[in-house]
Amino acid sequence: MIELSAKDLNKRFGGLHVLKDVSFEVRGPELIGLIGPNGAGKTTLTNVLDGAIKPNSGTVYLNGRRIDQLPPFEVAKAGLGRTFQVTRSFRRMTVLENLFVPAQAKGGRKSAAEILEKAMGVLEFLTIDHLRNEYARALSGGQQKLLELGRLLMLDPDVIILDEPFAGVHPRLMEIIYGYIRRVNEDGTAVIIISHQMDSIFSLCRRLLVLNYGDLIADSPPEEVRKDAAVIEAYLGTDDADDDASGVEHKTSS
């Protein structure tokens, strides 16, 4: 069973304490939302989990293997994949080449024909198979987001972290991304979504982690988070707490 365990993670940048004793566990193919105001430490936490940043203290284990001191490529091979807040496709490489990078980096005994077959399946699933030989720079912003998701599929990770997957995406593509997340999760992959789009987060996720200036202030199902006084105060603001809380309810029900 998939097991991601972060314990007492601390990260400081000079005088800024960005992560403060953050601990949480992911057991099995969960679908988790990671939310918090800007500057809460969400992306830093992602960078610590994927090895791009080393924590000052604390540990991260993935499936029993300690990964917090590994370089990002080792973490990726260990089974943790991530996307970036701003889409980072390999723009001067074709769509297919973008998909071949993680498949070949992962190693294994798959032949080029097998990788191509899988890549074509992924592209069809994401409805961008007709663009397979185009350079990634020719794709729209939304299509590049799909391409980034496709690259993750080629990596076959146990845990994926999606940083703002819905930002600036057309509703039609949003449906495809929803379908992607649900299907990947049903197929046994744990998914952590970072997003400011509350309606998407509340409708998709069965558990929410809430960060506030480095503190993990909530780790609960969405319905509990909605009513959590600390979350409302930190995330939505004390003065308008009642209004904003109802706003969340409204968005979720829509």
Add this chain to the structure above:
Amino acid sequence: MKKRHTPHLIGLVLIAFFAVFPVFYTGNDYSYIMHVFITAFFYAILASSWSMLAGYAGQFSFGHMAFMGLGAYTTGLFSHYLYLTPKPTNLCTEFAFGDGYLVIVDPVGVTSSTLAQDCLTKAMAIWGPGVEVTPMPIWIGIVLGTLMGGLFGLLIGLLVLRLRAAYLALFTLGFSEILRASISAEIKITRGQAGIELPHLFENGVTVFGHYFDKTDKIPPYYVMFGLLLACLAILAWLAKSKFGLFVRALREDEDAAAALGVNTTRYKVLVFVITSMMAAAAGAVQAHYIGIITPNNLIILQMSLVVAMAVIGGLESFVGAAIGAIAIEFILEMLRNSFQIGDLTIDMTIWRLVFFGVLLMLTLRFSRNGLITPLIDYFARAHVAQETVAKRKPSSAAEGVPK
């Protein structure tokens, strides 16, 4: 024949042309034209290997001519200071080697042929005639030069791991200038600006298919340099098609994203430095033996700029484009050497040709950033893509399932 195969066909025709040219060309300027070709092939190796480093991997190093110089000086020093003698000199540092002795000649600087004498010269004067002193085989020097280029490529590759863009360029520029200045300063060993003389590629001549070629004949070095160019292009083609090519292009595009997808960016960054440095060093070693002398001036930044400009004008993201660009530019620069007159005005093209070259570089950068050759290759090689994209477009449908 499909349109996309046209570049391959043109490539084969070009290779065939270069392969038979020395046999069929009979002009009065034969030696000169052969020399231009050999120099063009030399620059083609440098430009194509630099395009792998800068165009494919995005590592804008300005140390490529330094690696070329390392190869040249390694084989130069090797052939200048090491000899095999049948008996001990008792004056030099020497080791028993097979039936004779491996002698390391003491460095005496630029005055060795006039005032001061090195230990081997003194020993030979004592021995008198009849004692045969054997220079080291040239091919060993070339191999050592190539390996030295790889070793320094590894070192520089490791040192610049965290440097990107302008910082990498400045670092490698610094390395290049330090090397050149050190060679200039260390007169006793390297003979400074006087340079080191090297034996010719075929010092004792060579016989091929029953035909004897003198050491100054241009045909043997032509085929050696052409062979080296083909070998380098073959290796580059293989690398570009393999996962190496895929990964270095990914790290050029976005190093962090490549690492997040499982690419060991450190390994491939260092590897691309090692491989391309070895190619530059090999070209430098062969060229030094062909010319017969290597001086620090071969490493100046102007030479590096020439290689960069050749690669940029040919096409930075295609090593084939860079190689063709280098050959074409070398020929154009040579053709532009001839001065001409407009009325009473004499246009000295030895100076103005560089202006022409600079203008061509600026126009290329402004209007065709991927060079003049690479877009042509792309035109044929990617002709099918647009049709394919349109033909395969279909209404997006809901996903059926994640492929495994």
